[in-house]
Amino acid sequence: MVFSKKIKECDLVIFGTKGDLSKRKLFPALYQLEESLKLYKNTKIIGVGRADWTQEYYKKIIKKYIKKFSYRKFKKKIWKKFSNRLYFCNIDVNKFSNFLKLKKIFKKEKKIKIYYFAIPQNTFKNIFKGLKKINYNYIQDRIILEKPIGNSLETSKKINNQVGKYFQEKQIFRIDHYLGKETILNLLSLKFSNSIFFTNWNKSTIDHIQITVAEKIGIEGRWNYFDKIGQMRDMIQNHLLQILCILTMSPPINLQSNSIRDEKLKILKSLRMINEKNVNKNTVRGQYKSGFFKNKNIPGYIDEINSIKNSNTETFVSIKVNIDNSQWHGVPFYLRTGKRLPLKHSEIVIYFKKNDFNLFNNFKKKLPLNKIVIRLEPNEGIDIFILNKIPKLDSKYELKEIKLNFDYKKTFNKCTLYNAYERLLLESFLGSQSLFVRRDEIEESWKWIDSIINAWNKKKSKLELYTAGTWGPKSSNTLLKKDGRFWNKIK
Numbered sequence: 001m002v003f004s005k006k007i008k009e010c011d012l013v014i015f016g017t018k019g020d021l022s023k024r025k026l027f028p029a030l031y032q033l034e035e036s037l038k039l040y041k042n043t044k045i046i047g048v049g050r051a052d053w054t055q056e057y058y059k060k061i062i063k064k065y066i067k068k069f070s071y072r073k074f075k076k077k078i079w080k081k082f083s084n085r086l087y088f089c090n091i092d093v094n095k096f097s098n099f100l101k102l103k104k105i106f107k108k109e110k111k112i113k114i115y116y117f118a119i120p121q122n123t124f125k126n127i128f129k130g131l132k133k134i135n136y137n138y139i140q141d142r143i144i145l146e147k148p149i150g151n152s153l154e155t156s157k158k159i160n161n162q163v164g165k166y167f168q169e170k171q172i173f174r175i176d177h178y179l180g181k182e183t184i185l186n187l188l189s190l191k192f193s194n195s196i197f198f199t200n201w202n203k204s205t206i207d208h209i210q211i212t213v214a215e216k217i218g219i220e221g222r223w224n225y226f227d228k229i230g231q232m233r234d235m236i237q238n239h240l241l242q243i244l245c246i247l248t249m250s251p252p253i254n255l256q257s258n259s260i261r262d263e264k265l266k267i268l269k270s271l272r273m274i275n276e277k278n279v280n281k282n283t284v285r286g287q288y289k290s291g292f293f294k295n296k297n298i299p300g301y302i303d304e305i306n307s308i309k310n311s312n313t314e315t316f317v318s319i320k321v322n323i324d325n326s327q328w329h330g331v332p333f334y335l336r337t338g339k340r341l342p343l344k345h346s347e348i349v350i351y352f353k354k355n356d357f358n359l360f361n362n363f364k365k366k367l368p369l370n371k372i373v374i375r376l377e378p379n380e381g382i383d384i385f386i387l388n389k390i391p392k393l394d395s396k397y398e399l400k401e402i403k404l405n406f407d408y409k410k411t412f413n414k415c416t417l418y419n420a421y422e423r424l425l426l427e428s429f430l431g432s433q434s435l436f437v438r439r440d441e442i443e444e445s446w447k448w449i450d451s452i453i454n455a456w457n458k459k460k461s462k463l464e465l466y467t468a469g470t471w472g473p474k475s476s477n478t479l480l481k482k483d484g485r486f487w488n489k490i491k
């Protein structure tokens with residue numbers, strides 16, 4: 001057992017056990033934690049759902065999820081141990097009397113209870129009421145909420161108020177799975193434990209920063225959900241803003257949850273507002289049309305199953321962001337994210353300012369900017385691009401851009417790269433909130449996002465079509481080109 005003796009054991013209840021998130025992420029991650037010996041000995045995993053499943057059938061379904069979606073090889077011995085933890089509880093969360101069934105499973109054990117809400121937001125209120133009815137909401141218990149929390153400042157406040165009636169902030173774990181990624185966590189050590197980066201991580205040396213989160217997939221049967229949300233709310237409000245915060249925040253006073261979250265909040269509060277006056281200059285919104293990629297015909301967004309033909313929802317966004325504080329004033333941050341792009345790829349690219357004087361002017365007129373590419377996924381790693389003299393026996397200084405490369409898998413070949421859900425589930429068992437988002441962060445980010453979406457609506461901002469399998473609308477390139485810059489070429 002790896003946990004400290006001080007920490008009490010817990011049970012996990014997953015509302016929405018039959019859903020997509022449980023299937024693809026939660027159960028595989030829990031099984032992987034079992035294999036890594038990270039689960040408490042007596043932890044029960046209780047799946048809640050409306051399906052009329054027997055315990056045996058439930059276990060059969062979970063086994064199927066794990067075999068299909070776990071990155072680890074299925075092992076009978078591990079499965080035997082894991083399956084002994086599994087219980088199914090047939091509850092329609094809209095029927096409060098159903099919650100009594102949970103009581104029977106918990107019996108009188110005094111373990112911490114963690115409730116994972118892998119279920120639509122409109123059911124939250126009834127779950128809170130149901131748990132209260134059976135008195136299963138002790139101060140030691142925790143809830144895990146998935147993103148997005150609401151779809152605007154107003155609706156997120158409503159949800160946060162509802163949750164706040166039943167649970168205190170220290171019991172609430174709001175997930176943004178990007179915060180569980182090894183590469184995102186490493187940004188803290190990269191910046192704060194290396195003086196070569198720490199002293200250069202500001203407007204004096206950095207020219208601009210690009211953040212790309214590209215998805216190759218389209219809507220995957222989730223059109224009804226996505227069309228109401230769009231890429232701005234689905235990706236920028238949470239993942240990209242959280243990456244931006246971690247990347248740009250000042251050193252926290254320590255590594256405790258609130259110290260880190262206080263610093264992230266300062267960044268969110270320093271984001272320059274984008275409104276009707278500057279929205280067209282600073283944002284691009286696109287939607288994919290059908291395309292032909294690797295000999296395959298790809299349908300457009302409005303050709304997907306269950307679509308509405310005149311949908312105005314964006315599947316691509318790029319934004320120029322400014323942070324108005326003393327560290328970053330004048331440094332532009334270009335963010336882009338979209339569906340049906342050529343690759344699944346996430347990266348941060350940091351471009352450094354050029355020297356005022358070019359000593360090598362006779363040999364190379366225009367020196368490229370030094371850059372650091374942090375690959376978040378796939379092939380996690382860091383590349384640093386610098387200029388090097390080509391070795392020769394003459395007096396010429398011929399320069400060539402070369403790459404210093406760090407690859408996680410090669411360097412840490414004896415370590416496992418755990419995935420984000422493994423880490424976040426484990427952190428929630430341990431009761432540590434540093435990798436979860438606080439209420440004020442969520443609300444501050446919605447304030448900024450709402451302003452852009454309202455400006456889009458008021459200005460009737462154009463939705464630019466882009467061909468599936470390309471890097472988005474032309475205007476996304478223009479956004480940088482007019483500043484004399486280009487998106488980093490992703491191969």
Ligand SMILES: NC(=O)c1ccc[n+]([C@@H]2O[C@H](COP(=O)([O-])OP(=O)(O)OC[C@H]3O[C@@H](n4cnc5c(N)ncnc54)[C@H](OP(=O)(O)O)[C@@H]3O)[C@@H](O)[C@H]2O)c1
Binds near residue numbers: 048117119120
């Ligand atoms: N899927 C992802 O990768 C992902 C990523 C990030 C965040 N999220 C968030 O996670 C949540 C779940 O997403 P999802 O994609 O897993 O949704 P989903 O596939 O639609 O699953 C939702 C689950 O909720 C259950 N449910 C709905 N109403 C219920 C009720 N009255 N009583 C009991 N169970 C009920 C459904 O049960 P039935 O099967 O009985 O209908 C279903 O199992 C959403 O808030 C979503 O925004 C999902």
